[in-house]
Amino acid sequence: MVPDIYLNAIASALGGKIEQNNANNLHQPQEDCERIVKKTGVRGRTIALPGQFTSDLSCMATSELLRKLNTSASAIQTLLVCTQTPDHLIPGVSSRVHGELGFPEECLVFDINQGCSGFVVGTQTVTALLRSSSDSAVLINADTYSRLIRPNDLATRVLFGDAATASMFSTQPPGLRVIYNRCFANGNGYDAFVARNSATRIDPDHSAGIYMDGPGILNFALHVVPEAIHQALKANGLTIEQIRLFAFHQANSFMIGKLTQKLHISAEQAPQNCEHLGNTVSASIPLLLLDHWQELKDRELVMAIGFGVGLSWGVSLFEYRSDH
Amino acid sequence: MVPDIYLNAIASALGGKIEQNNANNLHQPQEDCERIVKKTGVRGRTIALPGQFTSDLSCMATSELLRKLNTSASAIQTLLVCTQTPDHLIPGVSSRVHGELGFPEECLVFDINQGCSGFVVGTQTVTALLRSSSDSAVLINADTYSRLIRPNDLATRVLFGDAATASMFSTQPPGLRVIYNRCFANGNGYDAFVARNSATRIDPDHSAGIYMDGPGILNFALHVVPEAIHQALKANGLTIEQIRLFAFHQANSFMIGKLTQKLHISAEQAPQNCEHLGNTVSASIPLLLLDHWQELKDRELVMAIGFGVGLSWGVSLFEYRSDH
Incomplete structure (x- = not known):
């Protein structure tokens, strides 16, 4: 088993x-x-x-x-x-x-x-x-x-x-039991977010640092993220309403607003932490889970949604179990 | 199952x-x-x-x-x-x-x-x-x-x-069936092999590049690698003689010679590829397996042994299966 x-x-x-x-x-x-x-x-x-x-x-x-x-x-x-x-x-x-x-x-x-x-x-x-x-x-x-x-x-x-x-x-237990996990990638979006001259490849035509195609990443996220969420819900026989907490990667408020609007997710279901922390990359979801951990009740469902550089994205679904 | x-x-x-x-x-x-x-x-x-x-x-x-x-x-x-x-x-x-x-x-x-x-x-x-x-x-x-x-x-x-x-x-199948795998680490040896000024930490007192404590790594490897090999053999009820091929990480001939001598492994059991390739880091073991793949017969045992930077080390044990 x-x-x-x-x-x-x-x-x-x-x-x-x-x-x-x-x-x-x-x-x-x-x-x-x-x-x-x-x-x-x-x-x-x-x-x-x-x-x-x-x-x-x-x-x-x-x-x-x-x-x-x-x-x-x-x-x-x-x-x-x-x-x-x-x-x-x-x-x-x-x-x-x-x-x-x-x-x-x-x-x-x-x-x-x-x-x-x-x-x-x-x-x-x-x-x-x-x-x-x-x-x-x-x-x-x-x-x-x-x-x-x-x-x-x-x-x-x-x-x-x-x-x-x-x-x-x-x-x-106790904690968030892993129910479901799927990861996706589209390497054709490799150039949408790159840190140039950061490791072994040196390009004298660019100054060192991060280059982001903001609109490109927004379009990508608005396309693939709702699809991945619907797929996760369907695979587990669930609806949006049954998820207690959507922990979206905290890219920025504008993007999260667009995503929740498209998915008909309420603001209460999708809290944010980027106002005072900014986009903390892969730490943003666990930081959000930490903020709301104490509010969770036994058997409530939590969905974590990551997306960004690569391009790559993925969904984890958890069930909170309070019992030892 | x-x-x-x-x-x-x-x-x-x-x-x-x-x-x-x-x-x-x-x-x-x-x-x-x-x-x-x-x-x-x-x-x-x-x-x-x-x-x-x-x-x-x-x-x-x-x-x-x-x-x-x-x-x-x-x-x-x-x-x-x-x-x-x-x-x-x-x-x-x-x-x-x-x-x-x-x-x-x-x-x-x-x-x-x-x-x-x-x-x-x-x-x-x-x-x-x-x-x-x-x-x-x-x-x-x-x-x-x-x-x-x-x-x-x-x-x-x-x-x-x-x-x-x-x-x-x-x-x-066919191929090398994974029988056993163990990984080890000792982060106290973090400084034994470091690429300074290679990512986000800049140290103006050092020029950029790799710094290796060769004798330190040799001593470490001669200590931990035989132990990990004996542990792998014992866990699987095997002896040195029963292993057809030891694929050691190709650090250099001197180190492999010391290890095989200490373990009483014959030169035939532990071929090398570093004469013309050098130390190819984590590619060295699969390159060696590739060289000797055609010689393997059904049910023969292959042990892969990695060790180095971190410090870290590990052993994989495989059984060759020729049948589809």
Whole structure:
């Protein structure tokens, strides 16, 4: 029999500085800043301090998770870090977390490179690994995109925040039981979101940093995300109304508004966190789940929807189980 | 019942240029070069051409794999690329391969960041994913470390070669049936192999590139690798003599010689490929399996042993099944 897998708990760590989207920080007229805030819904973002790297935020979030669960890293056999902004190309962020926090020697450790669909991708991977070979796993979602933003590229600068989450998965309740998980990709959209001159490929015609085709990604998301949600509902014999919480990747308020409007999802069903955090890449969904964890009641359903760079997207469906 | 998983076939693509470890290339006296070749066993290495990136080698190897199996990418639901030298930090190499070769939309796609233990890590991950949700998966192991080598650091420059492999895994024979897989890590060795100034962490006190603690890694490998092999043999009730082929990660001839000597493994049981390829990181094991694939007979046992950066290490055990 295939064992059930539960997301037991989440903890987070935010970049140490808050950057408001105002005239002072953006060097734009205050009127334009207010327009940007109104359109994106992002009032401010948490940004990593100068000496604060993805591995630091990852260690902080994981320490908090272990403290919260009153457990030790030494009992965990799988450690995955989903990031696109590692400290170094070699080794992965997961190696540093493993050493710093005392994970055991018999432990599967690697970084996943995925962006805004990284929580769903990570959930699918962790679920498969737990079913196959171990009892508990930590999935970290951590990025410091601020280090790859071109300072004058307002379109991306106003959106992204730096944060990490650490999520404990195991074969034991309580928590969010994984019911369903599907991931999708369309590599033809590879160029829609690229960090140029960021690794081994150097292009002297471009300055280093993130290039985003905003309208292209919006069109893509409005097309594929509702389809993936309907497919998930159908596969599980459910309707929109039966989902207690839709945890959309927090791309920005405008995009989430368009998606919920198209899907007839109420604002109560689809809360947001990007007003003060910005788009925190693959950490945005677990940050949202953390915000609303205490409100969940036994057997309520939660759907997580990731989408973005790659292009890639995916849906996880969970059932909250309060019983031990 | 847990389905069996098979590694059905492997294909490869090598960097387009051969660099010999000679006086002309290394700018060292010929006598010193001969000493280096004798010690490391690496006579020459394949190096990526100026316009040839990890994603290019990955696409080449995967195209060859699909041709060899007379199949199409559209039938494959999982695509993982293990690399530490992606073209860009964002998106992953796997996104480019997905788009270029026409993988289907319903496909789990991500990059794994792991080094010389990446084939074992990848095998464990792919095996779990196939058992959980899909029928076939491609695992790519690809790196172009040459782009991160500091030109004057002879200790690393003489060792590393650029290459990619693509491996097809599925729930159907023939091929190498996965019997056993274990991965280990010790993040306290994080600093033993680091590519400084390669991603988001910038350290003005160091020039960019790979820094290797060669003796430290040798000591680590001589300690943990024999232990992991003995553990794998014991768990499966086997002895060294019963293994037809030990596919050691091809760090260099000196290290493999030390390991086989300590383990009493014969030279015939542990062939090498680093003389003309160098250390091809996580591609070295599948390249070696490819070299010896045709020699395997039904029910013969193959052990793959990865170790390196992280630090991390692992063992996969396979049984060759010739029947369809």
